[in-house]
Amino acid sequence: MSEALAEAFEAQRGRLVAVAQRMLGSRADAEDAVQEAWLRLARQDAAAIDNLAGWLTTVVGRVCLDVLRARRARPEASYDDGLSEIVVVEDDASPEDDAVLADSVGLALLVVLDNLGPAERLAFVLHDMFAVPFDEIGEILGRSADASKMLASRARRKVQGTRRPDAERHRQRAVVDAFIAAARAGDFEGLLRLLDPEVTWRSYGGRGLVVRVGAAEIAAQAQRGARAAVTLRPAMVNGEPGIITWGSTGRLLGVMACTVVDGRIVEILSVSDPKRLTGVTSAPPPSSKE
Template sequence: MSDALAQAFEGQRARLVGVAHRMLGSRADAEDAVQEAWLRLARQDPAAIDNLAGWLTTVVGRVCLDVLRARRARPEASYDDGLSEIVVVEDVAAPEEDAVLADSVGLALLVVLDNLGPAERLAFVLHDTFAVPFDEIGEILGRSADATKMLASRARRKVQGTHSSGEERQRQRAVVDAFLAASRAGDFEALLRLLDPDVTWRTYGPRGLVVRVGAAEVVNHARRGARAAVTLRAATVNGEPGIVTWGPTGKLLGVMACTVVDGRIVEILSVSDPKRLSGVTSAPPPSSEE
């Protein structure tokens, strides 16, 4: 491979990783997909490629499609037990943090995308997020442009409503902040008011996944952890309002993301498994004041 072609590929790498990340929900899987595109490019005659960006997008799209279909066929082999990588940023309106949020895949959106068929997911992500024309997406799927447009439209209807406006995100943040304050104060009546009666709390701990259902069960679990000597901080976790927990020595102990609907928390996802936490991206360290 010529140096010029390798340099051109590197110029496309960030965009390709973004495409694959949104398709697969995992940075590691996205990097693998892009690496596969690199290997396939190395076996190609550069003179046969008229549009490198389009060619690479097509290859990455097909690789991602194969991965998604394999997950459907073998759900027990799904990535990381269905839990995507964790991206944490402080809730401070700084441009660099906005960029991190824009690049993360929100937990709620990821859940919706996982419910789409592989073809629907590819059509939606490539067209609605990266403005790839339907005829090019159709080539990846082996379908007509009109059929691909219908796939994207169907996927869009399923996804509709998962993206929150700025005002809605602020309202959701306020609910989680109130939950954080009630936890700190041990105000369990307030906790009950903030939780949907059928709230689900999924915790990924060292021994695996534990699921708790119902406001009373969630409050009882919060009560058991209320006396712990920890530092709690509001944060945004994979695009969702959440909480980060630190130990007295500054060790990261847990990350929590909350899904808020109509002013109440309907789902909590938390991670306390040290192995998983070791891969947390951009977790803010506790300040000396806390």
């Protein structure tokens, strides 16, 4: 392979990894898909490729489609360690912030993974997130441009149908606020009332993932954590109500998200690993402690 072609591929790598990660939900799987495209390119007559960017998108799309179909047949397959990109916006966000959240890989990917079939998912991601024309999407899927457009439209309706109304969002926020208040007050019984008996807490720290299960254990952990001198602010984290936490110097210490069902918290996700927090952007902490 010529040096010029290798450089042209490297110029496309970042975009290709982004495309694959949004379809597969795993950075490692995305890089594998792009590597496969590189191997296939090495076996091709480069002079016969008129549009390298389009050719690579097609190859990566087909590789991802194969992976998605394989996962469909083996639903036990996991995605990395279960944590995708972290997306944080201030709670009571503006419509512009809601748009950022809905289009982000964190929330949109979670919705897509749960609700879309492989063909729908590919059409939705390629067109709505990367503006790939439907005729090119059709070539990847082996369908017409009109059929690809219908797939994307159906996928879009499914994604939009998962967005929660404001009233439900406010009820869930009230549960999370009550949980934080009970933790800070040392109200163990109050915490138990807000937690599902089988609640799970996944905590990503500097030493890796720690999983806790059960209301009593998690209530005790919440009490201990609430003693720290930190500043908190409500936030939406990957589409769920949660908090952002800062230290006394204004350094971001962590984010937490809670999944609320029928008035109780059924799952908690917290991230304090500095490496994972590097890409998290949010408003600066308030000047006074809350």
